[in-house]
Amino acid sequence: MPHVTNRRDFLSRWSVMPLIAAGGFGLTSQVASAQSTVQRVGGSKLKLSLNAYSFSKALNDHIKGRGPGMTLFDMLDFCAEQDFDAVDPTGYFFPGYPAVPTDKFINDFKRRAFQLGLDISGTGIRNDFCTPDKAARAKDVQHIKEWIEVSAKLGAPVIRVFATNQRSGKPEGYSWDEVASWMADDIRECADHGEKYGVIVGVQHHTYFLKTTDQMIKLLQLVDSPWCGLIVDTGCFLSADPYAEIETVLPYAVNFQIKEKLYGQESDTRVDLVKLFQIIQDSGYRGYIPIETLYLKNEVYDPEVRTKSFLKEVRLALAKTKESPPVASNDTRKSDHSEKL
Structure with missing residues (x-):
């Protein structure tokens, strides 16, 4: 045989x-x-989205009864007023999180977004796969699976997960490779569930465990699933040339978080948006580019003012970049269907 x-x-x-x-x-x-990489054709096409975390305080104020704050529906109205293409409603801000929202809430939210002409570019949840506690990781795997199903109901094509959300990063007594191995197994299980529901698992790298592009790529290759990719967080590249790092990982990008500054909240280095978007355009990336503003220490933060200001900068930068030419079909894509021949 x-x-x-x-x-x-x-x-x-x-x-x-x-x-x-x-x-x-x-x-x-x-x-x-x-x-492991995303095969793209047709040239770059970028669609602007807003990550809900930009309004984290106002959204949390409403959910936790600390005042009127802002609802997710209010955020939809704001996005429509600012003519975003899409919205990224982080799971934290749904009623009852970490429990899944009711189907009624999901459907009402989805209907309102449709009425306002807004796509849902993705969503995200909290998890920690860096812990050696296998039972804790299994609980987070189940949590992600439940929210993958929420994502499918919302029509969100990508769900953001973390390698870890703990600043302590790698646990003591374990090598990076040991942690990456069990982490890849957990993420792969989530990606397999995502395949059943048509939802891609996007790993947001932060800087706590995935500190370099080599580590980001190695983890994705260990996961080894077409239903897993990278959320490119432009504020979390630590080398002297973050633009080169971003360019390196773009073949793995399934979504973005475009931030105002390069090195996270403590840095005064503002991103060169023209340079960033030219790199993204040249890569042929097609999809959403959610923007996210963050509260910075010792400053007055008005999310509406900051978001409007950053969105204006983003649009001006995009207008100055040259779109990449259409990319011809290639033989690599044919191999993806080889089992059908």
């Missing part, structure tokens, strides 16, 4: 054959397998 090669094995071998033929035996973590 002839040996049957499954799709994953075929693609993995196919993707490295040219390198082996060229003597490329010393493969690095930046060499992508065919199923």
Whole structure:
């Protein structure tokens, strides 16, 4: 009986054959397998979205009864007034989180977004896969699975998850590779569930465990699923050249968080939006680019004012960038359907 090669094995071998033929035996973590990168055609197309975390205090004030604050429906109205293409409603701000919202709330929210001409570009939840406590990780896997199903009901194509949301990062007594191995298993289980519901799992890297582009790419390759990719958080690249780092990981991007500053909340280095968007355009990325403003220490923060101001900067920068030319179809995409031949 002839040996049957499954799709994953075929693609993995196919993707490295040219390198082996060229003597490329010393493969690095930046060499992508065919199923790890996103194959794009048609040139770049960017759609503006707002990440709900920009209004975190106002949304939390309403949910926690600390005053009128702002509802998610108020945020939808704001996004329509500012002519966003989409909205990214973080799960934290749904009633009852971490429990899943009712179908009625989901459907009412989805209907209102549709009436306002807004797509739902994604959503996100809290989790921590860095802990050696297997039971705790299993609880978070279940949490993500439940919110994958919420995402599908919302029509959100991507759900954001963390490697960890703890600043302490890697637990003591374990190597990075050990932690990455169990983390990849957990994320892969979530991605398999995402496949059932048509929702991609996007890993937001932060800087707590995934500190370098090599580490980001290595984790995605360990997960080894076309239903998992990277949320490119532009405020969380730590090298002297964050733009080069961003360019390196763009083939893995499934969504973004575009922030005002390069090194997170404590930095005074504002992002060069023209340079950033030119890199994104040149990569051929097609999809949403949610923007996110953050409260900074020792400043008066008005989310509406800041969001309007940043959105204006973003639009001006986009107007100055040159769209990439359409990308021709390539043979790589054909291999994705090889099992059907």
